[in-house]
Amino acid sequence: MNGLVHGAVYGGVIASVLLTTIAFGIWFERKFAGRMQSRLGPTIVGPFGLLQSVADVVKLLQKEDIVPRDADRPLFDLAPVLAALFSLGVAAVVPFSPTIIASDLDVGVLYILAVGGLMVIPTFMAGWASNNKFALIGGMRAIAQSVSYGVPLVLAVLVPVILSGTLSVSGIVTYQANHHWFLTWPVFIGVPAFAIYYMAMLAESNRIPFDIPEAESELVAGVTTEYTGAKFTLFYMAEYVHTLVGSAVGAALFLGGWDGPFAPGLHWMVLKTLVLFTVVYWVRWSLLRLRSDQLMVLCWKWLTPIGVLLVLGAAAWVQFVPGGFQ
Amino acid sequence: MEMSEAHAVLASARRARVDPHLSIKTYDPEADMMLLHFGPQHPSTHGVFRMDLHLDGEIVVKATPYVGYLHRAVEKLCEKLSYVMLTPIVDKNDYVAPMTNEQALNMAFEKLLGVEVPRRARWLRTILAELQRVASHLLWLGTFTLDLGGALGGGSTLFLHCFRERELILDLFEDLTGARFHYNTHTIGGNRHDLPAGFAAKVKQVVAVIEARLPEYAALSLDNGIFKARTTGVGVLDGDLALELGITGPVLRASGVDHDLRRDAPYHAYDELPVNVVVGHGGDCRARAEVRFAEMRESLRLVRDAIDGVPEGPINGYKPIRQPTMAKSTGGQVYVGIETPRGELGTFVIGGGDTPTSPYRLKIRPPSLHSLSALPYILPGQTVSDAVAILGSLDPIMGEVDR
Amino acid sequence: MIASYIPMFLIIAVGILLATVFFLGSTFLGPKQAKGAEHNTPYESGSESSGGRHVRLSVKFYLTAILFVVFDIEAVFLYPWGIKFRSFGWLGLVEMLGFLGVLVIGLVYCWKKGALEWET
Numbered sequence: 001m002n003g004l005v006h007g008a009v010y011g012g013v014i015a016s017v018l019l020t021t022i023a024f025g026i027w028f029e030r031k032f033a034g035r036m037q038s039r040l041g042p043t044i045v046g047p048f049g050l051l052q053s054v055a056d057v058v059k060l061l062q063k064e065d066i067v068p069r070d071a072d073r074p075l076f077d078l079a080p081v082l083a084a085l086f087s088l089g090v091a092a093v094v095p096f097s098p099t100i101i102a103s104d105l106d107v108g109v110l111y112i113l114a115v116g117g118l119m120v121i122p123t124f125m126a127g128w129a130s131n132n133k134f135a136l137i138g139g140m141r142a143i144a145q146s147v148s149y150g151v152p153l154v155l156a157v158l159v160p161v162i163l164s165g166t167l168s169v170s171g172i173v174t175y176q177a178n179h180h181w182f183l184t185w186p187v188f189i190g191v192p193a194f195a196i197y198y199m200a201m202l203a204e205s206n207r208i209p210f211d212i213p214e215a216e217s218e219l220v221a222g223v224t225t226e227y228t229g230a231k232f233t234l235f236y237m238a239e240y241v242h243t244l245v246g247s248a249v250g251a252a253l254f255l256g257g258w259d260g261p262f263a264p265g266l267h268w269m270v271l272k273t274l275v276l277f278t279v280v281y282w283v284r285w286s287l288l289r290l291r292s293d294q295l296m297v298l299c300w301k302w303l304t305p306i307g308v309l310l311v312l313g314a315a316a317w318v319q320f321v322p323g324g325f326q
Numbered sequence: 327m328e329m330s331e332a333h334a335v336l337a338s339a340r341r342a343r344v345d346p347h348l349s350i351k352t353y354d355p356e357a358d359m360m361l362l363h364f365g366p367q368h369p370s371t372h373g374v375f376r377m378d379l380h381l382d383g384e385i386v387v388k389a390t391p392y393v394g395y396l397h398r399a400v401e402k403l404c405e406k407l408s409y410v411m412l413t414p415i416v417d418k419n420d421y422v423a424p425m426t427n428e429q430a431l432n433m434a435f436e437k438l439l440g441v442e443v444p445r446r447a448r449w450l451r452t453i454l455a456e457l458q459r460v461a462s463h464l465l466w467l468g469t470f471t472l473d474l475g476g477a478l479g480g481g482s483t484l485f486l487h488c489f490r491e492r493e494l495i496l497d498l499f500e501d502l503t504g505a506r507f508h509y510n511t512h513t514i515g516g517n518r519h520d521l522p523a524g525f526a527a528k529v530k531q532v533v534a535v536i537e538a539r540l541p542e543y544a545a546l547s548l549d550n551g552i553f554k555a556r557t558t559g560v561g562v563l564d565g566d567l568a569l570e571l572g573i574t575g576p577v578l579r580a581s582g583v584d585h586d587l588r589r590d591a592p593y594h595a596y597d598e599l600p601v602n603v604v605v606g607h608g609g610d611c612r613a614r615a616e617v618r619f620a621e622m623r624e625s626l627r628l629v630r631d632a633i634d635g636v637p638e639g640p641i642n643g644y645k646p647i648r649q650p651t652m653a654k655s656t657g658g659q660v661y662v663g664i665e666t667p668r669g670e671l672g673t674f675v676i677g678g679g680d681t682p683t684s685p686y687r688l689k690i691r692p693p694s695l696h697s698l699s700a701l702p703y704i705l706p707g708q709t710v711s712d713a714v715a716i717l718g719s720l721d722p723i724m725g726e727v728d729r
Numbered sequence: 730m731i732a733s734y735i736p737m738f739l740i741i742a743v744g745i746l747l748a749t750v751f752f753l754g755s756t757f758l759g760p761k762q763a764k765g766a767e768h769n770t771p772y773e774s775g776s777e778s779s780g781g782r783h784v785r786l787s788v789k790f791y792l793t794a795i796l797f798v799v800f801d802i803e804a805v806f807l808y809p810w811g812i813k814f815r816s817f818g819w820l821g822l823v824e825m826l827g828f829l830g831v832l833v834i835g836l837v838y839c840w841k842k843g844a845l846e847w848e849t
Contacts, residue, residue, distance in 0.1 A: 151796075362773070
């Protein structure tokens with residue numbers, strides 16, 4: 001019973017903290033992008049423009065709620081809510097420290113893949129329900145992309161599972177804490193697996209260079225073309241939450257999670273997550289966008305075969321080098 | 327997968343140089359195709375251009391461009407105003423390279439009225455035209471990567487950096503003319519503003535800065551793997567078709583046709599300052615990008631060479647114009663074409679008529695309009711994403727297309 | 730067992746609370762909908778939309794879906810093996826090699842057949 005209360009409290013706390021982090025994450029991204037582009041970024045609202053996201057949300061809520069004619073109303077309204085729920089849902093099994101974890105599921109990795117994979121559903125719902133051609137094309141692109149990149153994602157995540165022999169996320173982190181981070185050892189398996197995970201995560205959360213579902217120079221705003229006000233805000237936040245949680249999962253599976261010297265575990269986990277989160281935006285504001293067919297070629301002809309090889313390599317490593325982690 | 331029937335029809339139409347609009351009727355557009363109106367209110371149609379795309383999945387099967395959303399009746403206006411009042415009107419045509427608009431118009435008037443331009447003014451015009459070319463190509467580079475990468479991505483980073491460099495050139499123009507954009511600095515017979523003190527040093531400094539930063543931009547665009555993947559082999563326009571459509575400028579040269587009015591029919595001071603014409607090969611978006619990059623380097627070199635050798639003398643050989651009625655034409659017709667950043671900007675003037683102080687008829691030949699006419703031929707078979715890239719690579723300016 | 734999923738419901742509750750706050754906020758803060766025939770037309774670059782919007786879609790998308798079913802589901806089958814094969818020893822590794830071999834043959838087959846080519 002005690003564990004239940006513990007988990008429930010952490011569930012609520014983690015979700016709320018994530019949402020707050022997102023507000024400052026967006027501010028940070030805008031400052032970061034501003035510096036990259038020889039400009040200042042937000043400066044007006046609050047000290048250093050810190051409250052910019054709050055102002056943005058209030059502004060967005062003041063916008064008119066437009067529903068296009070002939071839209072599929074229930075789907076149209078439900079899609080942003082589901083997007084917010086699914087993106088937050090993954091956070092439940094991410095361990096932020098040995099004790100700060102909402103639910104230490106023994107099948108945590110499968111839970112991450114399942115709930116993370118659900119994100120494509122609200123995206124396509126929005127594309128279909130909007131009764132808009134740009135949104136429909138965006139929705140189809142989103143399905144093709146998320147579904148394809150699910151394969152290398154599953155294969156890349158299988159590598160730490162094989163190396164540690166557990167499906168529990170905190171189990172994987174504990175294993176890394178007792179041995180080595182998977183990114184550093186075995187390095188020839190860990191680094192490519194992490195790279196594939198990271199690229200697949202960028203694709204799943206629709207970030208440049210894989211942001212073809214919303215490709216604003218081609219599809220105006222893709223699936224969110226017809227969304228305004230509160231519903232757009234939810235989509236926007238869901239995207240950032242998805243990226244942040246994806247970074248946290250990457251930190252836990254490959255970078256040793258809370259493990260690190262000198263400082264408490266929570267600090268290390270937050271630091272690693274934020275580094276991965278920042279790199280997403282570093283990439284975003286540096287690169288151009290791939291085309292959908294190039295995306296598919298990258299996924300099926302490069303990432304998937306390499307993923308299969310990595311799985312084999314990881315299995316062989318465990319089989320042949322039983323003491324390789326000491 | 328084999329080529330669908332639609333693509334085969336289009337490919338044969340392109341080979342046979344048939345208007346694709348006619349041959350498209352062999353299959354039913356209602357069937358499985360989506361008709362997507364692309365523009366006029368679209369983030370990447372460079373203003374108010376519109377094309378209707380028939381899509382099979384994401385592949386463009388047929389593309390119909392529509393122009394005219396920005397029509398301002400400039401040519402009609404030119405019949406009503408006097409010769410000397412027209413310069414600021416045509417400034418707004420090609421709003422990315424206003425200098426060259428003014429030059430084309432005034433050169434046509436000079437030819438019509440038989441006015442000699444002094445050597446200093448011709449050198450000055452050369453320098454301004456080349457600086458304008460660099461500014462225009464910089465803006466093109468920014469918007470092109472914006473089309474490829476989106477306003478919320480790497481494209482905007484390069485875009486803002488290109489704008490920063492373009493500002494330097496606009497600052498120079500402001501020093502010279504007092505205006506940052508619509509300069510009104512050319513008049514019949516020469517220029518209105520002479521070089522201010524210290525201008526040459528400033529120009530050399532700006533040229534050095536931009537030359538130093540171009541490799542950085544090449545690294546972000548030409549040498550970037552994603553840029554290569556997005557542009558190589560995309561929107562291939564062969565030289566014959568380009569010539570047939572009347573396409574000029576970097577788009578034509580990227581298709582391997584060695585044609586540049588600055589060398590082939592020298593005007594200004596280009597006979598004294600020879601241009602190394604950049605010819606690309608391949609005719610795809612990448613070739614167009616490479617040609618514009620090389621042209622920027624070449625223009626910067628030309629400016630650096632020219633700025634020290636500007637001859638002394640008057641900047642306007644015509645009688646000082648105090649009244650709009652002083653420039654009069656009794657008749658005759660002339661055509662003058664100059665090489666703007668986008669290609670051959672032609673001005674055709676018929677003088678005389680009821681009011682000798684204003685043209686009887688003035689026709690502007692905008693290079694962008696001809697570039698856009700390639701779209702129905704090169705878009706089919708490409709994806710929607712490519713359509714945006716191809717449109718960006720043609721560098722259309724709707725102000726001059728619609729006039 | 731079910732108890733370990735309680736936090737998920739709490740996170741979902743936070744999400745729903747957020748959505749409710751946003752929707753209510755939008756209702757109270759936002760302007761009332763303007764009346765007008767054109768106001769709610771679907772956006773299509775300022776032009777009147779023509780033709781069907783829910784057209785039949787390219788078969789490539791279904792192909793991608795099938796590929797996903799084939800490869801993703803099979804990859805998920807690897808997970809139970811992945812955590813248990815230490816106890817299976819050599820036999821487990823060899824058996825899984827056979828399974829992966831079938832997967833790779835399938836991928837190579839799709840590749841050769843051109844199913845991985847997005848462009849027609």
